[in-house]
Amino acid sequence: xxxxxxxxxxxxxxxxxxxxxxxxxxxxxxxxxxxxxxxxxxxxxxxxxxxxxxxxxxxxxxxxxxxxxxxxxxxxxxxxxxxxxxxxxxxxxxxxxxxxxxxxxxxxxxxxxxxxxxxxxxxxxxxxxxxxxxxxxxxxxxxxxxxxxxxxxxxxxxxxxxxxxxxxxxxxxxxxxxxxxxxxxxxxxxxxxxxxxxxxxxxxxxxxxxxxxxxxxxxxxxxxxxxxxxxxxxxxxxxxxxxxxxxxxxxxxxxxxxxxxxxxxxxxxxxxxxxxxxxxxxxxxxxxxxxxxxxxxxxxxxxxxxxxxxxxxxxxxxxxxxxxxxxxxxxx
Numbered sequence: 549x550x551x552x553x554x555x556x557x558x559x560x561x562x563x564x565x566x567x568x569x570x571x572x573x574x575x576x577x578x579x580x581x582x583x584x585x586x587x588x589x590x591x592x593x594x595x596x597x598x599x600x601x602x603x604x605x606x607x608x609x610x611x612x613x614x615x616x617x618x619x620x621x622x623x624x625x626x627x628x629x630x631x632x633x634x635x636x637x638x639x640x641x642x643x644x645x646x647x648x649x650x651x652x653x654x655x656x657x658x659x660x661x662x663x664x665x666x667x668x669x670x671x672x673x674x675x676x677x678x679x680x681x682x683x684x685x686x687x688x689x690x691x692x693x694x695x696x697x698x699x700x701x702x703x704x705x706x707x708x709x710x711x712x713x714x715x716x717x718x719x720x721x722x723x724x725x726x727x728x729x730x731x732x733x734x735x736x737x738x739x740x741x742x743x744x745x746x747x748x749x750x751x752x753x754x755x756x757x758x759x760x761x762x763x764x765x766x767x768x769x770x771x772x773x774x775x776x777x778x779x780x781x782x783x784x785x786x787x788x789x790x791x792x793x794x795x796x797x798x799x800x801x802x803x804x805x806x807x808x809x810x811x812x813x814x815x816x817x818x819x820x821x822x823x824x825x826x827x828x829x830x831x832x833x834x835x836x837x838x839x840x841x842x843x844x845x846x847x848x849x850x851x852x853x854x855x856x857x858x859x860x861x862x863x864x865x866x867x868x869x870x871x872x873x874x875x876x877x878x879x880x
Contacts, residue, residue, distance in 0.1 A: 602712040613684055622655045636863050694724065695820065806845075
């Protein structure tokens with residue numbers, strides 16, 4: 549049964565008002581309405597939406613010593629790490645040259661392999677925060693290089709909640725795509741799709757761009773449908789999005805290609821780095837790679853094998869997210 553969009557929005561607004569939530573802050577944070585006089589712990593936790601800020605009352609006498617923690621899943625491929633993760637982190641460092649900026653990876657497997665292969669020791673977010681505390685840092689702006697607020701982002705949010713009382717003040721920013729223009733917030737999805745489109749080649753009626761995302765069992769997988777709608781709204785109707793481990797799947801877009809009688813396809817990853825999924829699942833020479841399957845179906849296939857971190861417009865969006873976390877840290 550379909551419901552009128554205005555009715556859906558109205559019901560959402562009523563729920564927000566009834567629960568006592570109110571939109572606050574230019575940086576994209578929310579807080580409970582001042583009309584809620586005695587919020588329960590559960591209600592406070594439910595209100596942890598958007599950019600998060602925590603101040604520990606017992607530590608307010610400490611002097612301010614600030615740092616930025618940039619968190620990423622990571623990659624074992626040195627070249628793509630330098631072009632994507634390091635390039636984005638360096639853009640953040642350039643904006644705050646006098647501030648300590650620490651990088652942490654969430655993948656323990658990647659951390660172990662990088663250490664074994666390169667001798668490079670990269671901490672987990674928990675280890676990075678412990679080291680910052682040991683070095684006397686009292687305030688930390690946490691930011692992530694996540695694409696959507698899925699499992700990876702939830703992990704980092706859990707780290708924030710578990711360690712926030714270790715510092716005088718901690719903030720935690722939102723991932724690349726979070727807000728969708730609601731409640732006066734930015735339309736992160738539209739901005740990211742517009743940045744992504746700077747990579748698109750010129751296309752005709754027989755051409756298509758296939759954008760490969762990761763996919764997730766997390767409810768945030770629904771963001772992919774929003775991305776597709778935003779691409780259409782922006783005029784990129786020949787750009788189709790699919791995921792490796794979620795919905796829509798490759799078979800869904802393959803059916804769409806056939807219906808549109810597409811002949812030429814350009815593939816590119818919607819991932820921070822062009823790692824194993826991009827090089828093997830998407831562009832590999834194996835017969836079950838998406839490229840090979842398309843060639844077998846008779847399509848002419850080109851591959852754009854670059855991570856989002858190489859896209860300067862996307863880098864700028866990540867820098868903006870880090871800046872929001874930093875500005876919230878500085879706010880009185």
